[in-house]
Amino acid sequence: MKTIKDLDIDGKTVFIRCDFNVPKDEFGNITDDRRIRSALQTIRYCIDRDCKVILASHYERPEPGKYEEKYSLKPVVQRLVRLLKIAEDIQLATDVVGEDAQAKLSKLQNGEVLVLENLRYEAGETLNDVTFAKALADMADIYINDAFGACHRAHASIDAIANEFDSEHKAAGFLLAKEVNFFAKTLENPVRPFVAVVGGSKVSGKLEALRQLLDKVDKVIVGGGMAFTFLKAKGYEIGNSLVEDDLLDEARTIMIKARKQGVKFYLPVDIVCAQEFSEEGVAKYLPAQEIPKDWMGLDIGPASSRLFREVLNDAQTIIWNGPMGVYEMDKYAKGSLKMSHDIADTHATTIVGGGDTADVAQKAGDVDEMTFVSTGGGASLNLLEGKKLPGIEALKA
Numbered sequence: 001m002k003t004i005k006d007l008d009i010d011g012k013t014v015f016i017r018c019d020f021n022v023p024k025d026e027f028g029n030i031t032d033d034r035r036i037r038s039a040l041q042t043i044r045y046c047i048d049r050d051c052k053v054i055l056a057s058h059y060e061r062p063e064p065g066k067y068e069e070k071y072s073l074k075p076v077v078q079r080l081v082r083l084l085k086i087a088e089d090i091q092l093a094t095d096v097v098g099e100d101a102q103a104k105l106s107k108l109q110n111g112e113v114l115v116l117e118n119l120r121y122e123a124g125e126t127l128n129d130v131t132f133a134k135a136l137a138d139m140a141d142i143y144i145n146d147a148f149g150a151c152h153r154a155h156a157s158i159d160a161i162a163n164e165f166d167s168e169h170k171a172a173g174f175l176l177a178k179e180v181n182f183f184a185k186t187l188e189n190p191v192r193p194f195v196a197v198v199g200g201s202k203v204s205g206k207l208e209a210l211r212q213l214l215d216k217v218d219k220v221i222v223g224g225g226m227a228f229t230f231l232k233a234k235g236y237e238i239g240n241s242l243v244e245d246d247l248l249d250e251a252r253t254i255m256i257k258a259r260k261q262g263v264k265f266y267l268p269v270d271i272v273c274a275q276e277f278s279e280e281g282v283a284k285y286l287p288a289q290e291i292p293k294d295w296m297g298l299d300i301g302p303a304s305s306r307l308f309r310e311v312l313n314d315a316q317t318i319i320w321n322g323p324m325g326v327y328e329m330d331k332y333a334k335g336s337l338k339m340s341h342d343i344a345d346t347h348a349t350t351i352v353g354g355g356d357t358a359d360v361a362q363k364a365g366d367v368d369e370m371t372f373v374s375t376g377g378g379a380s381l382n383l384l385e386g387k388k389l390p391g392i393e394a395l396k397a
Contacts (some may be wrong), residue, residue: 001180001395002171004042004144006049013052016158016173019058019147020076023359028070031363033043035149035375042173043113047086048162050110054139056096056119056157058150058250063302064123085221089113094168096122097135097385106138125156144175148180149354149376151391156180162394172395174301175375180392181392182372183383186351192218195348197308197339199224200322200356207254208385209321214257219315220280220342221263221308223300223324227268230255237290239273240296266311270301272325272332279331299325309342318343321353321381323360337364344369353380355384 018039023031030036039055046053062071077092077342084090089112093101096116103121108114111130119125125133137143143165150158172180196213198206203226213220216276222230225242232238233251258265267288273295274283285301286292300308301381312318320343337360343350344366352361352370355377362366374380 001177001392002167003177004045004171004173007142007168007171007242008052009046009142011051011106013054013139014046014055014142014143014144015054015136016046016059016144017073017147017150017161018055018074019056019079021059021149022076024075027359030075032359033083034358034362034367036076036079037083038147038175038375042144042175043084045174046144046152047111047113048082049053049141050111052108053113054105054116055107056116056136057147058120058155058157059118059123060120062118062120064126064326066117067121071118071121073118080113080115080317084113086113093117094357095186097132098137107213109388110336112157116344117156119155126153128154128156128160130156130160132156134164137161137164140170140282143170145170145391145392145395147177148177148374148379150379151176151389152191152379152382152387154390158391159394162235162391163330163397167258170395172392176392179374183380186295186317186319186349187216187384191349192214192285193315194313194317195219195221195312195319197221197312197318197320197343198221198322199226199324199336201225202258202366203229203233203244203251206381207247207250208360210254210318210379211257212384212386214254214261217263218320219266220258221266221311223268223304223308223339224322226322227300230267231288237293237332238293238297240289240330241271241291242250242296248285249286253310264311268300269305269307270303272299272301273297277326279329283331297330298333305335305338305342307335308339312342312348316380318346318348319353319384320350321357321377321384323356326357327360327363333363336360340364340366353384
């Protein structure tokens with residue numbers, strides 16, 4: 001896979017697919033601009049080479065063909081202006097490939113930036129429509145994909161558009177190249193002991209990743225809602241906790257495989273339980289074997305945190321994907337925050353899978369202590385599963 005440095009881009013029009021799908025609060029203010037800042041290196045590289053720069057990204061899931069203010073990239077452009085410090089040289093088109101985008105593109109000067117509106121306003125984006133991809137491709141001489149967080153989706157601006165450019169005119173941006181290299185290097189030749197920390201709500205979403213990781217790691221720590229499927233598979237009473245009954249056999253198979261391969265497999269030994277899914281009710285710490293029938297587990301307990309810290313003590317490589325509990329509620333965030341602190345405190349190479357896990361590290365104030373924080377949750381999970389990502393394969397074609 002070529003990177004932007006391998007191409008001759010001087011003075012050309014460059015289309016950069018970014019991932020500006022950033023979290024916003026109820027007032028529309030960006031709460032975490034990490035994904036925007038991660039794209040700056042590639043954008044600045046193009047500006048420094050006197051390119052005309054076109055930036056494109058999706059934001060959430062608007063209804064195609066319908067403009068809604070809350071899905072607009074306006075706040076992203078305002079943040080870009082602040083970060084790039086070239087206010088008068090950044091414009092936002094009011095559409096994607098329509099009249100306004102074409103008019104602004106025709107007046108774009110070298111060293112200036114044009115941001116297209118939310119790609120998903122166009123139905124062709126999620127359908128991987130070739131006609132829409134062609135319209136995007138016709139805007140530029142060079143195609144750069146720097147949207148790792150969207151690379152697992154076969155969408156028009158990720159997949160179909162890349163087929164409109166030959167290998168001399170398409171490449172990965174700095175962020176995409178860094179993400180792929182980090183995961184590939186770590187998984188192929190990790191420094192041991194290698195520990196995987198897997199959390200989140202559902203086993204189904206991470207089943208394949210767990211299977212693949214068992215062939216590569218020395219220890220696995222399982223927390224979050226998915227731990228209850230494993231605890232139930234061991235015969236424990238889990239009350240009203242989140243569980244996937246149809247995956248109990250799969251959970252047993254994974255634990256048996258771990259035992260056969262000599263991979264240490266750790267589950268929570270105590271749980272923070274409550275009678276209702278809210279911050280209002282009474283919560284108590286209970287051993288994992290003693291969850292009452294009408295109670296539910298919402299976080300790992302202090303004994304589990306201590307156990308997991310001991311497990312991590314000798315680690316040299318750690319991959320973490322998924323929180324340990326319902327971290328969105330402060331009352332049940334302790335386990336996740338503690339896990340973040342404990343991972344950050346090790347001397348290991350630490351890789352944090354994107355999405356919720358990155359949010360936890362941010363909330364804990366540990367982002368700067370981690371070796372690498374991925375910008376893509378689903379994409380990083382697919383890499384762990386050994387799957388080919390459409391966005392990356394399209395660049396190699």
